[in-house]
Amino acid sequence: MSELQIKEKSVVVPGLILAKGMEFLPGQGTYRKDDLILANRLGVAVIDGKVIRTIPLAGRYMPKRSDVIIGKVIDILSMGWRVQLNAPYAGLIPIKDGTFEFIPRGADLSRYYDIGEYFVGKITNVSGQNLIDVSVKGPGLHKIRGGRIVEVNTNKVPRVIGKKGSMVSMIKKATSCKVIVGQNGLIWVSGEPAMENLAIKTISKIEDESHISGLTDRIKTFLEKEVGFTVTADEESTNGNEETQGDRQ
Amino acid sequence: MKYDKRYDGRAFDEPRPIEAKAGVVKNANGSGYFKIGNTIAYAAVYGPKEVYPKFLSNPKKGIVRVHYNMMAFSGPGERNRPGPNRRAKEIGLVSQKAIISVLELDKYPNSVIDVYLELPQTDAGSRCAGICAASIALADAGLTMKDMVSAVAVGLVGDTPVVDLSYKEEQPDGMEAVDIPLAIIPSTGEITLLQMDGIVDKDMLMKAIEMSTKPLKKIADILRSAVQDKYQGEQNE
Incomplete structure (x- = not known):
């Protein structure tokens, strides 16, 4: 039995x-x-x-196909860009998946993405040897200009996003910042400097307190106290350009 | 001379008091703390990550590197030259062999898992404490592994088999001592580390190994609950 x-x-x-x-x-x-x-x-x-x-509950981010991630260009090769994804393996953006622009033969690739620049990309393929292909061509995928990047524990990403994006939409509404959460634990925040600070503070609060129940309510009270108006925690209408799935397991 | 009572009054199969904790190093992917008697070990795990230098990488599976370090002030107080010495390299290697058999490394080709073992205070049994701390740290790092290796030293003082020798017991007055560090996979009972320092016959060796069964099971439970305690309550929603 x-x-x-x-x-x-x-x-x-x-x-x-x-x-x-x-x-x-x-x-x-x-x-x-x-x-x-x-x-x-x-x-x-x-x-x-x-x-x-x-x-x-723990562990490093392992890239999966069709994850939306935030990465950093670390090298320029003849066939594209080598990118760091906060994962055990570096990825590659092939030239054809780099941009919608026409790239002439022999062009200087640093004109499109230079070393050290960040982007929002999507993982198109992960091979058996863990070679990772990334694309920056697609809705919502772009190079990142301005703003700030914060890092959270990969396993806390679903908490930061919240149920159907409720947590992240609350932060966006309260701070009027643009926020993009990568599945790999990198988060891009862009807006007014003071509001950026608040958004980052909120994100680290979520990360620290994610195991205590009543998280959404607590974050709501915290944000309302900081900004001084009522924030609603509704489910985010998927406007197509931000992949904000919470718990996918 | 007969060793019929232990220097610290323990039973012959009783290990020293044990404390264990997970998540003590915030920057690491996983970390562990293991204290047995006066021996303290910290372990920090970084990785899996890319291997540098590149030629060390294995395209079929990941590799594990264990760095063992007894801190300069950890022992009786003689000045030690900092950095790895012959002994530290050896213990790093045997610790790596002891833990590698539970890890499933074929998921991480071309990568490395770095394990750092630091011992701020030592009183014999340091490699076993290091392996236990490493087990906690590897589990805390979320790596795929069959089981958590648990380790303890057994040995003979005079002709008496004992478990978890202290430094005093390794150098007993007017007697010979044998030190046998032992690591096993608790779920299968397979031995992953067995070293021997001293002269011992087969019967006594088997007797000493048999004596380790109970304390090793106890240590395995302590290691598991150390990791569980860290994450207990982190599961709302």
């Missing part, structure tokens, strides 16, 4: 026995050994019918 050894939503660590018996199936973050299912990474256990899987 199969039986669970843990409660749903409990924190599991590598090597912990999650279930005994053959009736459960190992999902992501777990593995089977004989008739046991054990965790193989730190996370929160989720039971989907027969499948036991874990939602990771």
Whole structure:
């Protein structure tokens, strides 16, 4: 007879026995050994019918296809730009995916993206050897001019975005800043200097307090106190140019 | 001379008091703290990240580098030359071999995981404390691993098998001592580290290893709850 050894939503660590018996199936973050299912990474256990899987709680950002990310150009090559994505591997923007502009043969690529410049891009492909292709061609994808970049823990990105973008839209409304949250944990904030400061302060508050319940309400009160008017936390209407999905797991 | 009572009054299979914590180094991707008796180990994990120098990278799987360092003031107080010495390099290597077998590195080709072990205070059993701290740090870093390696030293003082020798027991008065650092994968019982310093026959060695089963299980539980404690309550919504 199969039986669970843990409660749903409990924190599991590598090597912990999650279930005994053959009736459960190992999902992501777990593995089977004989008739046991054990965790193989730190996370929160989720039971989907027969499948036991874990939602990771820690770890570096691993690029996934169609993630919208914020990256930095670190090198210019003959076939494009090498970019840093806050991930274990650097990515590449091929020339054809760099810009809608026409790039003549032999052009100086630093005219389009220079070393050290940031951009909002989308991951188009991740190969088996973890070679990452990035595109900056598409709705909402562009080079970043002005503003500031802040970094948060990748696993806290869904908290910063909130349910269907409610958290990020609240920050945008309160501070009237442009905010783009990359799945890789880099966030671009642009607006009035004082408001930029407030937005960054709010983001770090979200990061620090994400584990205490009632986060949205607390952030709402905090923002209202700072700006002095009522902020509504509604779900963001997807205007197509900002990929702001929260929890995707 | 017979060793029938331990210097610090412990039972023969009783390890020294243990404390463990996860997430002690904020800048690292994962970190751990492990204290056993007077031996303290900190571990910080950085990575997976790109390998430099490039020629060290392996296109089939990631590599692990372990840097072991006993701080200059950690021991009895003799001046140590800073930087890695022969002993530190050796312990770094055996610690790497001890933890590498649980890590699933084929997901991270061409990358490196750097593990830094720092020991601000030592009283024997430092490589085992380092491995335990590294286990916490690797799990805290969110890496895919089969299990958390747990380690303890066993040994003989005179002819008596004991668990978790202190520095005094490694140099007992008028007796010989044998030191056997041991690391296992708790879920399978496989041994990932076994070193031996001293002369011992097969029966005694087996006896000493058998004695380690209970304390190793206890240490494994402590390591797991150290990581769980850090993240407990971080799961609203």
